[in-house]
Amino acid sequence: MNFLSREQIEKHLTTDILGRSQIEVWESIDSTNTRAASLAAEGAPEGLVAVARQQTAGRGRLGRVWMSPMDAGVYMSVLLRPQQIALSDIAPMTLACGVAVSRAVEKVAGVRLELKWVNDLVHNGRKLGGILAEMPSNPGNSRALVIGFGLNVRIEHCAVPDELVDKLDWLERLSGAEIDVNHLAAEVLFEVEKAYDHIKNKKIETLLAEWRIRSATLGKEVVATSGTQSITGRAVDIDETGALLVATKDGKTEIIHAGEVTIRTPEGKYI
Ligand code: BTN
Numbered sequence: 242m243n244f245l246s247r248e249q250i251e252k253h254l255t256t257d258i259l260g261r262s263q264i265e266v267w268e269s270i271d272s273t274n275t276r277a278a279s280l281a282a283e284g285a286p287e288g289l290v291a292v293a294r295q296q297t298a299g300r301g302r303l304g305r306v307w308m309s310p311m312d313a314g315v316y317m318s319v320l321l322r323p324q325q326i327a328l329s330d331i332a333p334m335t336l337a338c339g340v341a342v343s344r345a346v347e348k349v350a351g352v353r354l355e356l357k358w359v360n361d362l363v364h365n366g367r368k369l370g371g372i373l374a375e376m377p378s379n380p381g382n383s384r385a386l387v388i389g390f391g392l393n394v395r396i397e398h399c400a401v402p403d404e405l406v407d408k409l410d411w412l413e414r415l416s417g418a419e420i421d422v423n424h425l426a427a428e429v430l431f432e433v434e435k436a437y438d439h440i441k442n443k444k445i446e447t448l449l450a451e452w453r454i455r456s457a458t459l460g461k462e463v464v465a466t467s468g469t470q471s472i473t474g475r476a477v478d479i480d481e482t483g484a485l486l487v488a489t490k491d492g493k494t495e496i497i498h499a500g501e502v503t504i505r506t507p508e509g510k511y512i
Contacts, residue, residue, distance in 0.1 A: 242395075244312045245294050245422050253427035258288040259319055259434045260427075265291045269311070271298040273318040274389040278377035280320065281385040287322040292426060299391065302360065302373055303501065307391050310399040314411075315426050318389040319433060322380075326441060331386065333483035334440055335360050335374045337448045338388055341432035342370060343455055346392070349425045350416045355457035358476070358485045358502050362392070363457050366504075366512045367410035369393050390429055394420050408512075449479060458502060463487060464511060467500030476502070 243249075247266040254260050263285065270276055273291040275298075280289055293316045296309030309316050323331055339356045346362070347353050354362045354369060362370035370392040377385050393411035401409060412420050439448050453459060458476045465472045465487055474489035485497040503511040 242312065242419070243421055243423065245292055245315065245426065247292075249423035250292065250426050250430075253421075253424045255427070255431050256288075256434045259430040260288065260290040262286050262288045263290070265289075267291070267293040269293065269295040269297060272296050272300050272389075273316055274300060274373055274375060274387050277318040277320045277387045277389075278375065278379075278385070281377050281381045281387065282379040284381040285320055287320060289320040290317065290430065292317045300373060300389075301371055301391070307371065307373075308396075308399070308401070308405075309391065310396065312422075313396045313399050314394045315390065315392045315422055315429070317426055317429065318387055319430065321386040321388065321437060322383050323386055323437075323441070324383055329482060330440060330443065330445070333445050333449065333481065334386070334388070334437070335372055336452050336479065336483040337436040337440060337445065338372050338374070338390070338433055340448050340451045340455065341436040342372065342390060342392070342429055345425060345428035345432045346370075346412065349428050350412045350418075350420050352412055352415045354455075356452055356455045357504065358456070358458040358479070359483065359499075364410050364415060366457075366506065367408055369410050369412060369415075388433070390433075392425070392429075394422055394425070445481060449481065449483075452479065458485070458504060462505035463502045464505075465495070465497045465500055465502045467497065470500075472497065 276291045295311040299307035299309035301307040360372040373389040395413045474487040478486045
């Protein structure tokens with residue numbers, strides 16, 4: 242079984258910026274997003290990458306825990322410093338990163354994942370990966386954006402909580418072969434850098450078009466929950482900011498900027 246190492250990631254690296262100034266690979270750390278944010282506060286440059294073989298306090302969206310057992314996945318964060326870009330143009334970066342990661346997974350593992358709004362990587366309704374984008378409260382010398390990637394590669398020997406057993410999946414099970422995690426990490430960095438270039442050059446439309454094709458959400462009956470508010474309807478599209486458009490029964494189109502979506506299956510279950 243292969244495991245994450247700086248030397249091996251660098252061997253596969255084809256980026257111009259991401260991972261070129263600094264790549265840290267930790268055997269164990271609380272959270273690579275927390276680590277990248279604290280390096281940002283110290284003035285670390287764009288392109289810094291923090292990777293871990295295990296996280297003891299991996300974080301997901303909406304305050305959730307991201308299960309991160311030793312050598313069971315890729316846990317990786319990148320630091321971007323998007324200076325000349327309007328905040329509204331940065332907004333779709335999470336969706337763009339979803340496309341980037343699914344391209345990388347397809348290339349390295351031969352598995353085609355779907356994207357569930359806003360940031361879940363899924364296969365047949367089961368989650369394999371997620372993306373956590375955060376703007377650190379102390380960005381250091383200039384604006385900072387930390388984007389964290391979590392991908393389940395091999396979790397068959399891990400203690401998965403009962404309530405998650407039917408909801409998770411992992412790449413080696415789907416591909417039926419061993420996956421080179423260092424190649425995967427390097428390929429994610431390459432695709433994320435390409436997506437970031439598209440955002441910087443205001444060419445987001447091509448990425449959004451690809452998101453639509455890879456989407457597990459569009460065309461489905463959904464319940465979108467944000468705080469205490471819940472909207473039921475059909476997910477019809479995303480807009481240029483990455484927001485989800487939901488057509489409700491009373492003929493309105495609601496624009497969902499944040500929160501969570503559950504999808505109705507043909508059997509009437511919500512996943
Ligand atoms: C989600 O689906 O809720 C987002 C999960 C993001 C997990 C990754 S693992 C690397 C980075 N460090 C963290 O603490 N979280 C992200």
